[in-house]
Every structure is written in structure tokens, then in C-alpha cells.
Amino acid sequence: MTLPAINKSLAIGIQTSRTHGHILVLHSTATPNAPAYNVANFEHRTWRSAETFVHFAVDDKVAYQIGTPGYRAWGAGNVNSYAPVQIELCEFSNKTKALKAYKLWVELAVTMAKQYGVPLTLDDNNRTYGIKTHNWCSRTYGGSDHSDPYGYLASIGITKAQLAKDLKAGHATGTGSASSTVAKARATSASAGKLAVDGDWGASTTKRLQQVYKTPVDGVISGQYPWKNYKGAVTGFQYDTTNPAGSQVIAAIQRSLGLKADGLLGPATIKAMQRAAGTPVDGVISPNSRLVIYIQQQLNAGKRPF
């Protein structure tokens, strides 16, 4: 295990109360090509006014400590008091750097998890124990609406399953050779077969949408109201009658249509999709839907439908 060197020159010391709970939060920065020094320097200067800081930021060479582990950081909303450790992964467009940083991030996370009694699980249902992404924290605890780091990880060829496997193994198993991992990811997407153009929105259509919109790929449209206007016409949707969290891929589609990105596929969103697709505008996804046929054709052509 090659643990990154931890530079404490920008640490802010103990400024908050002790945490209670055993959650380790994983983030990615969303500021491409900014090294850990920049992230730490920024949070060191602005944490009081911006009310944002984490415990560590990791790049391809080094980890900077900002907050003090075991004391509350302000990185992920209402989960903060349960999270003794929160770690940012610096994002890089250079794939070799990106995978080196990923490897160090995983190793620091596992080391810290062991020190703070955090089991090496990823985003499971336990609300107080385990390694959780900011995405999970936003959905489970609220107080923050970020969905990192899955979008970025997908862009460097790391799936949720790979991350779970690497955390469990204690190190980045798939990234021994950075170029081979990226090559493998490319080959997988190139060899993926065409969708059946049947107008039924199932898991394979959802998976392809998730790939082209670069959201986590699991084939599930999660967190939806059980709307009558598409229930029964589609599979792979997860419903929640009380407080549905919305789906990231639906939110991505809403953003590209200029709609409010709440991730809920309601009649207004369906109508906007139908308008964009040039199919009849009724706000309903029927069996053998013309809208879904349009989506499947665009996906087969390798395009984002919206």
C-alpha cells in the first residue's frame, strides 16, 4: 500500500466539535486540474466565510490535510457531524494523473476508515456506519445537493462497482496500469451492442442514457413518484410515494432541456422531452412510446437525445 504523504502546512487545526458516527465521505472536487495544494489553500483561506471545508484533498502526488479528522468538517451538509473523515479527490483531465490520484484517494480512505472504525462498505443502507459518497449523503441526509464523485469517476472509467471492490480490497485493484484500465473502459463501450428500438423504456435504455449523460450506470431510474402517466409502460424505475429524491440521469436530461433539475420524470418533463423529440406532446409515456423510440434511435447513433 502506497499511502500518500500528508502535508499539514495548510491544516486549520481544531475549529469545530467532535464528530459522533462512523461515516467516511468521499468527494471529488469538480474543479478540473486543480491540485490538492490549490484546494487546501482555498479552503484554508475561505472556510469561515464559504462555510466549506473537508479533512483531506488528494491529488496524484500528495494529500493535504485541511480539517482535523475526528472533528466536524463542512463538506456534505447534514451528515457532517457523523463523518470523522471527508476526502476530496482532485479531478484531472489527464487519465494517467487521474488514475494515480484515484489510487491514492482509495488508499487514504481505507487507512482513515480503519483508524475511525468505519467499515469498508460503499453507499449501503446503514445510516451511521460505512464509506459514503457525497451523492449518498445528499440523498440520505440532505442539507446539500451535490452528487459527486460518480460523474467524474465514470469519466475516468471507474464504475461504482469498481470503487466498492477497491475499497473492500484496500487498494485500487483495477488501476495497476492506468492505460490498460482506460483502454478497457473504451473497449467496453465500443463493443456494447445496439438497443432494441421497441419504444419500451427498460434497464438497457436507462443504462445507455446513464452512459451518454455520464451519471452512475446501474440501469435504474431511482427516486420517482409513482406517476400514473408512465407506470406500467416502463421497467427499472424505483418509486417512492413520500419524498422521492429524483434520478441523476433525469436531472441531467432536465438540465440540457433548460428545466428545473429535480430528477423527477413528471408530465412537464415528459412534455419537454416530447417537444424536443418532435413526437406527440401528451406528457405520457405509453407502451411502445414514440418518445422512447426516438431516445433509443439517438442512443444507437451514439448521441445524447436531448
Ligand SMILES: [Zn+2]
Ligand atoms: Zn462533494
